Amino acid sequence: MTALVSRVSGLCRKIAQTARLACGVPDYDNYLRHMREQHPQTPPMTHEQFFANRLQARYRPGSSRCC
Amino acid sequence: MTRASRLFGHLGWIALALLGAGSLAVLALHRGESVNAVWLIASTIATLAISYRFYSRFLADRVLQLDATRATPALRRNDGLDYVPTDRWVAFGHHFAAIAGAGPLVGPVLAAQMGYLPGTLWILIGVVLAGAVQDMLVLFFSVRRDGRSLGEMIRSEMGNAAGVIAMIGILMIVIILLAVLALVVVKALAQSPWGTFTVAMTIPIAVLMGLTLRYLRPGRILEVSALGLVLLFAAIWAGGVVAADPHWAALFTLDAKTLAWLLIAYGFIAAVLPVWLLLAPRDYLSTFLKIGTVLLLAVAVFIALPDLHMPALTRFVDGSGPVFSGSLFPFLFITIACGSVSGFHALVASGTTPKLLADEQQVRLIGYGGMLMEGFVAITALVAACALDPGLYFAMNSPAALIGTDAVHAASTISSWGFLITPEQITGAAQQIGETSLLSRTGGAPTLAVGMAQILHGLIPGQGMLAFWYHYAILFEALFILTTVDAGTRVARFLIQDLAGMAYAPLQRTDSWAANLFATGIAVTGWGYFLIQGVSDPLGGINSLWPLFGIANQMLAAIALTFCCAVLVKMKRERYLWVALLPTLWLLVCTLTAGWQKLFHTDPHIGFLAAAKKFGDAAARGEILAPAKNIADMQRIVGNNQVDAVLCVLFIAVMLAVVVLGLHTILRARREQQACACETPYVGVAGLEH
Numbered sequence: 001m002t003a004l005v006s007r008v009s010g011l012c013r014k015i016a017q018t019a020r021l022a023c024g025v026p027d028y029d030n031y032l033r034h035m036r037e038q039h040p041q042t043p044p045m046t047h048e049q050f051f052a053n054r055l056q057a058r059y060r061p062g063s064s065r066c067c
Numbered sequence: 068m069t070r071a072s073r074l075f076g077h078l079g080w081i082a083l084a085l086l087g088a089g090s091l092a093v094l095a096l097h098r099g100e101s102v103n104a105v106w107l108i109a110s111t112i113a114t115l116a117i118s119y120r121f122y123s124r125f126l127a128d129r130v131l132q133l134d135a136t137r138a139t140p141a142l143r144r145n146d147g148l149d150y151v152p153t154d155r156w157v158a159f160g161h162h163f164a165a166i167a168g169a170g171p172l173v174g175p176v177l178a179a180q181m182g183y184l185p186g187t188l189w190i191l192i193g194v195v196l197a198g199a200v201q202d203m204l205v206l207f208f209s210v211r212r213d214g215r216s217l218g219e220m221i222r223s224e225m226g227n228a229a230g231v232i233a234m235i236g237i238l239m240i241v242i243i244l245l246a247v248l249a250l251v252v253v254k255a256l257a258q259s260p261w262g263t264f265t266v267a268m269t270i271p272i273a274v275l276m277g278l279t280l281r282y283l284r285p286g287r288i289l290e291v292s293a294l295g296l297v298l299l300f301a302a303i304w305a306g307g308v309v310a311a312d313p314h315w316a317a318l319f320t321l322d323a324k325t326l327a328w329l330l331i332a333y334g335f336i337a338a339v340l341p342v343w344l345l346l347a348p349r350d351y352l353s354t355f356l357k358i359g360t361v362l363l364l365a366v367a368v369f370i371a372l373p374d375l376h377m378p379a380l381t382r383f384v385d386g387s388g389p390v391f392s393g394s395l396f397p398f399l400f401i402t403i404a405c406g407s408v409s410g411f412h413a414l415v416a417s418g419t420t421p422k423l424l425a426d427e428q429q430v431r432l433i434g435y436g437g438m439l440m441e442g443f444v445a446i447t448a449l450v451a452a453c454a455l456d457p458g459l460y461f462a463m464n465s466p467a468a469l470i471g472t473d474a475v476h477a478a479s480t481i482s483s484w485g486f487l488i489t490p491e492q493i494t495g496a497a498q499q500i501g502e503t504s505l506l507s508r509t510g511g512a513p514t515l516a517v518g519m520a521q522i523l524h525g526l527i528p529g530q531g532m533l534a535f536w537y538h539y540a541i542l543f544e545a546l547f548i549l550t551t552v553d554a555g556t557r558v559a560r561f562l563i564q565d566l567a568g569m570a571y572a573p574l575q576r577t578d579s580w581a582a583n584l585f586a587t588g589i590a591v592t593g594w595g596y597f598l599i600q601g602v603s604d605p606l607g608g609i610n611s612l613w614p615l616f617g618i619a620n621q622m623l624a625a626i627a628l629t630f631c632c633a634v635l636v637k638m639k640r641e642r643y644l645w646v647a648l649l650p651t652l653w654l655l656v657c658t659l660t661a662g663w664q665k666l667f668h669t670d671p672h673i674g675f676l677a678a679a680k681k682f683g684d685a686a687a688r689g690e691i692l693a694p695a696k697n698i699a700d701m702q703r704i705v706g707n708n709q710v711d712a713v714l715c716v717l718f719i720a721v722m723l724a725v726v727v728l729g730l731h732t733i734l735r736a737r738r739e740q741q742a743c744a745c746e747t748p749y750v751g752v753a754g755l756e757h
Contacts, residue, residue, distance in 0.1 A: 018157045018160035021161040022160065022161050023347075031147030051288075056342075057148070
């Protein structure tokens with residue numbers, strides 16, 4: 001039963017991740033983990049800064065999507 | 068794997084192949100009243116599954132030799148922002164969301180005028196051998212080059228000149244794409260208060276979302292989008308109320324010309340506003356609505372399995388069709404672009420996706436598999452269009468110049484073509500979906516909306532639901548297209564700034580307001596010109612402009628595939644050159660023939676120069692031909708056709724230039740002893756772990 005619950009919640013998390021990524025926002029927790037492991041000295045961006053950063057990146061020159 | 072299970076597996080694939088072949092035979096040989104969509108869906112699934120299992124594996128193992136030990140850009144340059152190793156299904160979803168759009172839905176609807184068979188065959192063959200190959204190859208090459216864009220890769224592999232020419236080509240395509248998509252919206256909203264109100268409401272809804280995301284709930288995209296979607300559905304409902312009220316309905320009943328000018332003004336304002344206020348929130352809404360609609364359509368077609376009433380082949384394969392002019396070859400192959408092969412995907416496959424792959428081998432699932440899924444979407448759109456009564460299909464998709472503006476005249480004209488329909492059927496269908504008229508609603512979107520509404524209504528019946536689904540589908544198309552118009556104007560603006568910056572450096576500064584307004588102005592003037600031209604076109608715009616857009620899109624695919632050929636030779640994989648060369652040659656033949664016919668065909672419905680001459684000669688004799696109302700209109704139509712002809716020549720020139728430069732690269736690479744493609748050096752996955 002717990003295995004089923006954790007599978008369903010894992011699936012929901014993946015769907016939410018896909019939905020955010022489709023809007024140009026990658027996983028914030030993953031970013032925090034990356035900063036903790038690879039750049040422990042640098043303070044990571046807050047969630048708000050992270051979102052603002054990705055917003056600019058999505059519409060900067062060179063990004064494109066299909067018709 | 069044991070021997071028995073392997074044998075069992077082989078038998079399964081053979082059974083699937085037989086099922087697919089059998090279904091295709093039913094489709095191809097069927098003559099009679101109607102055929103069920105189950106045959107179409109079955110042959111599609113069989114074809115796509117077999118091609119994925121065998122052909123994409125061949126591409127992965129033999130041609131590209133995908134290497135699981137080689138670290139991808141996401142692993143080497145992981146920064147948690149742009150370069151992020153991502154779960155493969157999440158990356159697949161992202162890639163599909165980026166390539167799917169209005170294109171694969173509209174093209175097949177227009178192609179249905181020739182019957183269901185030509186479109187089906189071109190989608191299936193095209194996606195397997197051309198579209199998915201292009202997407203997979205470009206994605207792979209970009210992964211091997213730090214996720215660089217198509218333009219940058221062309222510059223580094225084929226030289227600076229090829230890079231600049233490709234950039235000009237991309238700019239022209241974006242301009243014509245925006246004009247055609249904007250025209251689709253104008254055609255869908257003209258004289259439709261319900262649709263116009265609903266689409267207009269998306270602007271305040273998006274701004275409200277933008278402000279909320281900025282100040283109240285920063286970064287909570289999903290939450291705020293859910294709120295936006297609820298408001299959108301409320302707007303669809305309110306549209307019905309507006310349309311029923313004489314005073315409000317009059318306010319939102321606009322003609323095509325007014326709508327076109329409103330759209331141009333809107334495009335300019337939206338493109339210079341900060342992205343967080345309007346573009347980003349509307350982008351979120353349209354992304355979710357798009358994926359939701361595509362899935363809804365696929366599931367609904369799958370469950371409903373409607374009968375296809377359109378014949379396998381219609382008489383319009385000869386080129387006299389009312390939807391778009393020109394014969395099956397080459398015009399079918401440029402009408403369905405997205406869904407079979409689309410140059411735009413080369414831009415997406417060399418954008419964010421290559422920076423997400425955690426393993427090079429995922430190129431197969433995401434590049435090839437993603438495009439197969441788009442092909443499936445195109446097939447469901449074709450089913451929705453062919454399930455309509457053919458008489459109604461032609462009533463909606465023929466320009467007023469051919470069928471007139473009243474139901475009686477339209478019904479008798481269309482019946483004389485062999486598609487029997489009564490005036491009562493036409494007006495009844497319009498009433499059912501809450502519109503005053505369905506005549507000449509060209510552009511594909513309304514047809515898809517009616518088809519989709521009928522299928523959904525068959526599954527979930529209810530009073531007034533047909534009208535609701537119709538306006539839902541219109542809203543989805545319009546919202547999506549408005550987002551593209553906004554984002555595309557920005558893309559064009561950056562391209563213009565890049566190109567203009569070569570002549571006068573200060574124009575390149577993206578933070579300068581003057582440079583911004585200048586380049587945005589040029590971009591909007593560009594697509595606005597073609598939009599206005601489309602609105603005042605004798606054949607209703609879509610008829611002449613869609614082929615131009617198709618030529619442009621397939622030209623971009625030909626450029627991307629030429630690049631793929633060049634890189635395969637540089638990698639010393641000439642043995643497998645045919646996987647890219649065959650689709651390249653086919654696209655070159657189609658686009659060059661179509662380009663030539665659009666220029667020089669003697670039929671003024673097809674050839675731009677013949678049309679210019681027809682109207683020019685008539686004007687010289689003092690005659691006025693519809694839809695011109697005076698000599699000035701006549702002169703404008705002559706001028707428009709001449710501009711179209713020039714654009715067509717430019718497309719052909721860009722394509723030929725890239726092909727010549729590609730050939731040059733290939734010949735030079737053949738003389739080299741060793742592989743000489745500019746890949747980033749090998750770094751093993753094992754070497755990265757610490």
